[in-house]
Structures are given as structure tokens and as C-alpha cells.
Amino acid sequence: MKLQNVTVAYGNKTVLRDVTLDFPKGDFAFLxxxxxxxxxxxxxxxxxxxxxxxxxxxDHSWRVVSGLSGKELAKFRRSIGVVFQDYKLLPSKTVRENVAFAMEVSGYPDSKILTRVPEVLSQVGILSKKESFIDALSGGEAQRVAVARALIHDPEVIIGDEPTGNLDPENAMEIMRIFERLAHAGKTVIIATHDDKIVNRMKKRVVALKDGRVVSDSKNSGYSL
Ligand SMILES: Nc1ncnc2c1ncn2[C@@H]1O[C@H](COP(=O)(O)OP(=O)(O)O)[C@@H](O)[C@H]1O
Ligand SMILES: [Mg+2]
Structure with missing residues (x-):
């Protein structure tokens, strides 16, 4: 994905200023x-x-994403898996039901759901908890379920917005290792975080923002502003 001279404002308040960035396939970048x-x-x-x-x-096919609508927009959204700090899972459903529900909403047939759900759950190492309720999981386990759900459409891009913000360092690293594996498998991974320890341990590309501007962009880097 690419941003070219992107400026974004809320009303007359400019919050991104002339941002130009390229996230090639297989890239792992911290924001x-x-x-x-x-x-x-x-x-x-x-x-x-x-x-x-x-x-x-x-996007990867050089389409301007703000110009997409209807079916094209839906298809584009399915090509990106997003994970948030607060997991956004259904607490009173099981692990399996959470992932299956996301597939049902997207219109997949039951046969596909039956085979795909265990696939994504094993990809993040949480298949053994498939009948557990979300309420009964640790934060690290819940975030792994959220990552599994983000993988259902086999997206090209994985985006995390502070995905380890609620996790202890050990669980945070486990989630990062999952993202790292996904990047090695060719997915583009973009993770917004202010967790300096994690960023320093991972030694990935680091894009630093200040007041809406990119102030640095360096490979095999650490957390510095
Ligand atoms: N819905 C909104 N309306 C107006 N201003 C917003 C809105 N969302 C975010 N902002 C402002 O945009 C700026 C950037 O916010 P954000 O992108 O959330 O930053 P970050 O994720 O780095 O904390 C902040 O000054 C914030 O107050
Ligand atoms: Mg934020």
C-alpha cells in the first residue's frame, strides 16, 4: 500500500500533513x-x-482506495485484517463462535466456515481453546482470537492499532511473533504502537510520526522520537 502526499483533517484541524509512505508486500513496519x-x-x-x-x-493493485464503493470497497476491506487494542470480540460467545460469526456475516457457506475456522485458530496457536468463552480467556489469548478473526479472508495486509496495549510484555511479544510470521509469509504488516520495549526488541522498520508528519523512517530500527 502507498500513501502519496496525504493530508487529512477533521474539519479545519489538520492531523496528517503531506505523508508519503510505501508499504511493500511482506513489509513489517511499526508506526x-x-x-x-x-x-x-x-x-x-x-x-x-x-x-x-x-x-x-x-492498494496493492494501484487502486485509489477512497474511490472505491459498493462491491469493490467490500472486497478491498476483506483484503485487510485489522486488530485493535480492545480485541472487539463478542464476550459471551466462544472462540470458535466469534470467528465463525465473522464469516457468517460475510456470507461464507457453512462448509467453508467449518474448515476455515480451525485453520485460522491453529495459525495463532489457540485451537485448543476453541470452545472456551472469550470471558474466560487471558488478554493474550483474546488478542490471538482477534488475530485469527482478522485472517479469515486471508488478507494481504494486517494492521494493528495498539494491538498489545492491554498485554503484559510476554504476551505482547507472542502476538508480535505471530505478526512476524505473517510478514514472512508475504503479508504486509503495519502496527501502530507506543510500546518502546517491543519496538526495540523486534528491530523492524520504524516510521515515526510527530504532529501528523513523518519525522523518520528507518529499517532494522528501534523506538526513538
Ligand atoms: N473524530 C475526531 N475529530 C476531531 N479530531 C480528532 C478526531 N479523532 C482524532 N482527532 C485528533 O486528531 C489528532 C490525531 O489523532 P489520532 O490519529 O487518534 O492520534 P494517535 O492515534 O497517534 O493518538 C489528535 O489531535 C486528535 O485529537
Ligand atoms: Mg491511536
């Missing part, structure tokens, strides 16, 4: 920056939830 620096807004622009005031966001 760092203090609270209010524009990380979430950048993610919303990537997933076509926000339309830039100027500049363009293009």
Missing part, C-alpha cells in the same frame, strides 16, 4: 509517535475509513 500524533488517523486512511483532504492512498 510510532506520541498520543495525538496521527497514528490512528493514518490507519483509518489506509483502510478507507477516512478520505484525505489531498493526496492518495493506493
Amino acid at each position: 510510532i509517535g506520541g498520543s495525538g500524533s496521527g497514528k490512528t488517523t493514518l490507519i483509518k486512511s489506509l483502510i478507507a475509513e477516512m478520505v484525505p483532504k489531498s493526496g492518495t492512498v493506493t
